[in-house]
Amino acid sequence: MTPVRRIEVRTPDRQAALDLLRGVYRGSDLAMPDGSFPGELSVVGDERFSLVSLDIRAPGRAAMDAQTAFVVGEAALPVRVASGRRELDTAQPYLHPFAPAEAWWEERLLVTATQLEERPVRELIEQHYGRGDLPVRFEATAPRSPDRARLWSAAASHARAVAAVHEVFANELVRDTVFRSLTAALVSAFPSDLLGLPAARDGATATPAAVRRAIAYMEENVAEPISVADIAAAARLSARGLQEAFRRVVGDTPTRYLRRMRLEAARADLQRRERTDGATVAQIAHRWGFTHVPRFATYYRETFGESPRDTLDT
Known part of the structure; x- marks a missing residue:
């Protein structure tokens, strides 16, 4: 079972806060007027994703090394974020580039960040498309449209609401659902090289026996956080092939x-x-x-x- 990580820091000790921040944002550093940490930091998640809330009630600056995870920030108050010569649009959800970045704020920093670890995201995407070693590259830091920005914000807000209920979030099946929802929102909201990617079509020749294997696997594991890829493996199909086979044989999707x-x-x-x-x-x-x-x-x-x-x- 994947363990839950839940940490909250309310301390003026800058080093204590910085140690936790570096566990979320690689190579983080904070520059504060008096060297203290007048604020709060919280992190909740598991090994696949983290939901971060940061409230620093003083002007300051932060620096971060290149990230190795997909990190989407949302700022409740004005903040400038730049990577090299490129300044991000922080008036909407913004995807941190895989490059060093800096942030400045004048009075108070009030942001939330959703961090999705690269390996499980790539694995989930590869499973969905039924292909290995997909080069998932996001082409911009801004969402594709205002509607896609709202889609991301809704998914992130729902994830935080679920995480706030300790008993509910402790359920691995629930966390798996949250992770998949966030990954789907990430791919849908931000431009990437996945757009227009053709799908594998091995389901076109799948036999009813393959679908029966899939259904039997679902029946045996209905209480577990299984994925479409897990079901496809049991059916001996690719994930996309499983989708096509279900539509052809059952008239529905495996998810439904x-x-x-x-x-x-x-x-x-x-x-x-x-x-x-x-x-x-x-x-x-x-x-x-x-x-x-x-x-x-x-x-x-x-x-x-x-x-x-x-x-x-x-």
Whole structure:
């Protein structure tokens, strides 16, 4: 099980804050007027991603070495961020380049940052496209459009809301869902060389037996944080081939098929609630990897024709 990292620092000790900051931003350094750290720093995540909040209530400057992770910042107050001669647009979400950068602020620094580790992001993208060694390069630090900027902000905000509930975030299935959501938002929001990438098509010749292998694997691992790539491996197909095979044989996607399985498991828990642990709708939704309870309720109603509350109260 991937361990959760949760750290909060509220101290005037600049070195203590800097030690933690360097664990998130490689080669970080802070220049403050009196050498102190008048602020707060928090980090929550696991080995794949970190959600960072930084509040420094004084003017200052920060320097960072070239990052080895995908880091998207969002500033609540004006701040200048530059890499070489290029200045980033911090009025919207901004993707740190894989190069040294500096930041300046006049009164207070209030930013959040979402850090996605490069290796698991690349692995997830390669699994999705069914290809190894994809050269994932982001071509700009700004989102592709205002709509894509809002998409990123919504995904990051939802991740922070989930992380704030300790019991929920401790669920590995929930964290896996959050990581995949953030990776999808990163690829969708920021320009990269993935746009227009052709997909593998081995699903066009997949047999029903391959789909049965996939379904059997999902049934055996419905409570685990499995990926499309895991299911594809069990079916002996590429991830994209699995998608095509499901559309052709089942008339659906493997993701929706797995979601239906988890909805049915949640329904079973709701129906036997009085005989087990008395869990709430939200707790049961989180147990089965649904991080957004209203969305879970929508899926549930569309699938079963009643709300989770109706099932619980029956």
